[in-house]
Amino acid sequence: MTDIAATPRREGGLAALFRHSRYILGENPVTGFAFALFVLIVIAAVLGPSIVPYDPLASDTTQAMKPPSAHHWFGTDQIGRDVFSRVIVATRLDFFIAVASVALVFLMGGLAGVAAGFFGGWTDRIVGRIADTIMAFPLFVLAMGIVAALGNTVQNIVLATAIVNFPLYARIARAEANVRREAGFVEAARLSGNSDWRILAFQILPNVFPILVVQMSLTMGYAILNAAGLSFIGLGVRPPTPEWGIMVAEGAAFMVSGEWWNAFFPGLALMVAVFCFNLLGDGLRDMVDPRRRT
């Protein structure tokens, strides 16, 4: 900090954000680590299929059930497919499911919650009732029921994961919109002749947005776990598509006979991804709202 003595300059928004982020990262190096992991996951998701050493679907029965080696880093499965390639390629699908479901619930829950908090009255009651009804179910069980009823596809896994997270987003958005409803800047906007919808779009939403973004990164981990759990019990993704949950399910049978690598590596990938999202979410929350730091 050499510029303390100098006259304080007014910093641009971006520069201030950058400085603040650097400060937080300095406080908590774990967030930096999580961010690095996140970048790796994104790279694997984007480039995955073009950087892996083997075709994730090509079987080679002469190489079946080989333990990890220099040729096959994570070993091979019962029909000789390379587990490493399959784990890396699966990143794209798992990442897509998590991002899509979180984006969907962000839209549904965030908008419904903001409307409920801002308008109150009937809107509030209806949104609250929907959220309460969803909360009355154990979440994973409801997701199972939804996928079973709507049909066994990846889109429905995304939809089910979004629906079970709806109450969380709706409640946070509602609370945040509600406290800002009577705020000075909203009153000012109203007095200068803005319509309700305009206030909602340009005054309330931009303020609630950062809080919901933090929530998104916190629920990403849960979304991946939920989707992998569903495909573990045989819903959604079908073999031979590489996906972490289904790979663990396929490898599970070999765990009792000692061929651990089939289920272990996809499970580990799943764990690392969830761990990374959780850490990142905590770090982001610290940046946006320092009071909730634990």
Added chain:
Amino acid sequence: MLTMILKRAAMAIPSLIGVVIVTFLLTRALPGDPAAYFAGPAATPQAIQEVRVKLGLDKPLIEQFGRYVVDLGHGNLGNSLTTGQPVLTELRTRLPASAELTLLGLLVSIVIAVPLGILAATRPNSLIDHACRVVATLGVSLPVFFTGLILVYVFYYLLGWAPAPLGRLDVFFDPPPQVTGFYLIDSLIARQPELFMASLKQLILPALTLGIFSLAPIARMTRASMLAVLSSDFVRTARASGLSSFTVIVTYAFRNAMLPVITTLGMVFSFLLGANVLVEKVFAWPGIGSYAVEALLASDFAPVQGFVLTMAVMYVALNLMIDVLYGLIDPRVRLEA
């Protein structure tokens, strides 16, 4: 106290109505014609029409819903297509297996998480505090089915301590005469210690899996609420009056710190009941979760619907119990009601 319980019970009614509506709507959302679906793949158009009339699918939606509610009132959840058995009977015979597993899992995690959280709170930034934080973060990141498989690999394959993950009892044993449906309790009632040990051995790994899974929120909450209570005025007064630190922590701080932890149990149950399905699949546990999974894969919807309904009703009931328990522990809640 009674008025409080009644008031709280009345609050559960809208939730139950919501649950019934949602489970009803889920069947109507089935892809294609539900009548063709329930008649089975080999049905003639005539048979489908018969099924449609029999199920009342030719009636308006409201009337169908009324019929569904009346059926529920009579305990009729429909029949399973694959086994032909009434869903209610199957759920009833399988429920004790799931309940025994879930409750033991919860017990395991409370026994580990609560002392861990307290120790972490009494010694902030110590080794045990860091251990608590690591456990809490790892616990939420571990997929429950993955934990189960790792435990199977280590304790069954590598060490040979645990039996094969194949259900509630080894094939050489017969289940105890049914009293509660919990093998641990029934075997004790029947005075068969070997049977008790055999069923305990089968239970340990799945219960531990569930325990590890639900450890994180309980430990985290215990630590946070213990920290808050320990810095409060009455704890300072108790310390200043010269009470031993054990008395202060256990009788004064602990009782007050438990209140938020009990509230978290509601959320923990939501996760536990879901995780139960996955753990049952890993350990071939003959509970209602694996029943629902089998039905799901066979596209047999009635058992799935019955399962979702049962789970939701149990969850609403558990939340009700938690709130009543809260009132019992904290007299202030009773006064407000």
